Structures are given as C-alpha cells and as structure tokens.
Amino acid sequence: MAAEHAITVTERLTPADLDRAAELLRAGALVAFPTETVYGLGADATNEAAVAAIFAAKARPRFNPLIIHVIDEAMARRLVIFDGRAAALAQHFWPGPLTLVLPRAPGCPIPLLASAGLDSLAVRVPGHPLPRALIRAVGRPIAAPSANRSGRVSPTTAEHVLDELDGRIAAVLDGGPCRVGVESTVIDLTGPLAALLRPGGVAAEAIEETIGPLDRAPASEGAPRSPGLLASHYAPALPVRLEARTVHPGEALLAFGPRAPRGAKQVRWLSRKGDLAEAAVNLFAALRALDRPDFTAIAVMPIPEHGLGLAINDRLRRAAVRSA
Ligand code: TXA
Numbered sequence: 558m559a560a561e562h563a564i565t566v567t568e569r570l571t572p573a574d575l576d577r578a579a580e581l582l583r584a585g586a587l588v589a590f591p592t593e594t595v596y597g598l599g600a601d602a603t604n605e606a607a608v609a610a611i612f613a614a615k616a617r618p619r620f621n622p623l624i625i626h627v628i629d630e631a632m633a634r635r636l637v638i639f640d641g642r643a644a645a646l647a648q649h650f651w652p653g654p655l656t657l658v659l660p661r662a663p664g665c666p667i668p669l670l671a672s673a674g675l676d677s678l679a680v681r682v683p684g685h686p687l688p689r690a691l692i693r694a695v696g697r698p699i700a701a702p703s704a705n706r707s708g709r710v711s712p713t714t715a716e717h718v719l720d721e722l723d724g725r726i727a728a729v730l731d732g733g734p735c736r737v738g739v740e741s742t743v744i745d746l747t748g749p750l751a752a753l754l755r756p757g758g759v760a761a762e763a764i765e766e767t768i769g770p771l772d773r774a775p776a777s778e779g780a781p782r783s784p785g786l787l788a789s790h791y792a793p794a795l796p797v798r799l800e801a802r803t804v805h806p807g808e809a810l811l812a813f814g815p816r817a818p819r820g821a822k823q824v825r826w827l828s829r830k831g832d833l834a835e836a837a838v839n840l841f842a843a844l845r846a847l848d849r850p851d852f853t854a855i856a857v858m859p860i861p862e863h864g865l866g867l868a869i870n871d872r873l874r875r876a877a878v879r880s881a
C-alpha cells in the first residue's frame with residue numbers, strides 16, 4: 558500500500574491527520590512516526606501482511622525481530638508474560654526508551670514473523686506523545702523498527718526517513734528532531750540473569766539500580782543474542798576511525814568536548830561541553846552530514862564509556878566495521 562510518494566504530515570498535527578494515519582495503519586499500510594529515540598516505521602503488529610511489508614520496505618533480514626509498541630503496561634501484559642523484574646522496570650522507565658524482551662503470552666495476537674520466529678517478544682511503551690496518540694487511535698499494538706534501510710544509520714528527522722524510504726511507505730508524521738537520538742535500551746528478561754542486548758536511551762547503570770547486575774556481555778559479543786545486532790550496522794559509506802586524537806589528511810572530524818585536534822576538512826561537534834545526552838541527540842544526524850565523498854574518512858574523538866556513552870560507542874563501533 559505504499560504511495561508513490563509518502564504523505565508528509567508536519568509538526569502541527571491535527572486530529573484529522575492522526576485519524577488518517579490510524580486509518581492507514583488499520584488498513585495495513587506503513588506509517589513512519591517520531592518517537593523520543595528515533596523515527597519508527599510502523600505497521601499494525603497484529604496484521605501479518607503489514608508486518609511482512611516492514612521487512613520488505615527496509616530490506617530487513619527476516620531473522621531480525623521487531624519491537625512492538627504499546628500504550629501501557631496493561632497492553633504489554635496481553636502480549637508477554639511479566640515477572641517481578643519486568644514490572645519494576647516498567648514502573649521506573651515506561652513510558653520511555655526501554656525495550657523488554659519477554660516470553661510470549663498464551664494467545665499472543667502478534668504473528669511469529671514479527672519476532673522472527675522466536676518465542677520471545679520485544680515490547681516498549683514510547684514516551685513521545687505522537688506515537689502514544691497513534692497507538693490509542695489504532696487500538697492495536699504497532700510494530701516499529703527504526704525507519705531506515707536495513708544496516709543504515711537510524712533517522713532522527715522526518716527528512717532522514719524520506720531520504721531512504723520515500724516511495725516505500727504511505728506516510729510520515731513529522732514531529733521534528735528526536736529528543737534522545739539513540740534507540741531504546743534492549744533488556745532480555747527471558748533468562749535468570751537480565752541481559753543488556755543493546756545499550757540505548759536508558760543508561761545501563763540506571764537499570765542496574767532497579768533490578769541489580771546485568772549480563773553486559775551480549776551487547777559486546779561478536780555473535781549477539783539479539784539478532785539485530787550485526788557487527789556491521791549503522792554503516793556510513795565512508796570509513797569511520799575511532800578514538801582519533803589527531804586528524805589525518807582528508808578526514809572529517811566528529812568532535813566531543815571543548816578541544817578538537819586541528820586539520821579536519823570539516824568538523825561536527827557531538828557536544829562541545831562534553832555532554833553525553835547532547836552527543837546522543839546529534840550522533841546520527843552528524844554521521845549522515847559527514848558521510849560525503851569529499852572526505853577520506855570520518856575520524857571520531859574518544860567518547861567516555863558510561864551512561865549514554867555506552868549507546869553512542871556501541872553505534873560508533875558498528876559504524877566502524879566495514880561490511881564485506
Ligand atoms: O528506540 C527504538 O527501539 C526504536 C524506536 C522506533 O522504537 N526502534 C528500534 O527498532 O530501534 P529496531 O528494529 O531498529 O531494533 C530492534 C532491536 C534489534 O536489535 C532486535 O534484534 C532486537 O531489538 N529485538 C527485537 N525483538 C527481539 C527478541 N525477541 N529477542 C531479542 N532481540 C530482539
């Protein structure tokens with residue numbers, strides 16, 4: 558049901574726009590929308606054909622499961638089985654940038670395709686008012702991966718979405734730039750030890766304060782438990798050089814903190830004050846902006862490995878892996 562060009566609905570959204578988007582989703586079409594983390598590519602999660610259309614539009618491998626977006630914990634509990642840890646995390650961090658992987662509930666209405674055949678399911682309650690209004694209007698859970706082509710950098714503006722998906726989606730709701738800038742933190746609660754599958758918008762430290770120590774290994778392993786965490790991901794066309802303390806000839810520089818080395822053909826600051834939350838907001842837009850043939854590579858200054866720095870460094874390490 559993709560239109561020739563996606564309908565763009567701008568920031569000043571009317572109730573009629575929302576109804577229209579909800580109608581498209583109920584009819585099985587794909588609608589992109591902002592969340593507090595990144596833009597998502599939404600489809601009715603209970604409609605198998607619509608879910609299949611997400612994989613097709615993104616050219617996403619079918620082994621990579623989707624996150625199901627719900628309005629609240631009660632709606633999540635109709636899809637997955639909660640335990641005490643899940644309840645505590647939901648209480649603390651929902652609505653917000655946290656995704657929980659839990660066992661499917663009996664009679665779960667989400668097709669297996671959405672979870673790539675797994676008997677677990679990833680659920681999240683978004684914090685942004687727009688997807689919340691949309692889920693309410695549709696009255697069904699919405700499956701939504703990031704609204705980029707598979708393997709590319711996640712979109713943090715409606716324009717980024719159209720750059721990669723125009724012609725493949727029915728509409729995009731434009732809510733301006735995303736507030737967090739990196740995707741949700743994904744926590745696997747299907748085993749006895751809660752595992753950090755993907756660092757993201759909620760700091761791992763904050764999660765550990767709530768439910769105790771996390772198994773942090775999955776997020777850094779070569780063969781991850783989260784099928785989506787392929788080593789080469791978020792891939793700009795240019796090589797990405799990490800931990801750069803000097804600039805090589807021809808390079809563009811992604812800078813962090815007040816002092817940047819000289820000599821870059823162009824500099825983009827993630828945060829001049831060295832603020833990790835600000836750096837997260839700017840990360841994906843900066844990678845897109847510097848990914849131009851005018852440069853030989855993107856050099857990236859060191860980013861501290863704590864708080865949101867975990868998510869930023871995770872995305873940068875994946876961006877630095879060259880695909881075969
Ligand atoms: O912030 C976000 O999470 C955004 C917005 C749109 O909500 N969504 C997002 O979705 O980043 P996506 O599809 O780009 O990433 C989903 C991640 C993947 O790494 C996937 O492998 C993992 O969640 N995942 C989903 N279901 C899973 C499951 N059942 N078991 C393990 N990992 C799962």
Ligand code: MG
Nearest residue numbers: 702703704711
């Ligand atoms: Mg993604």
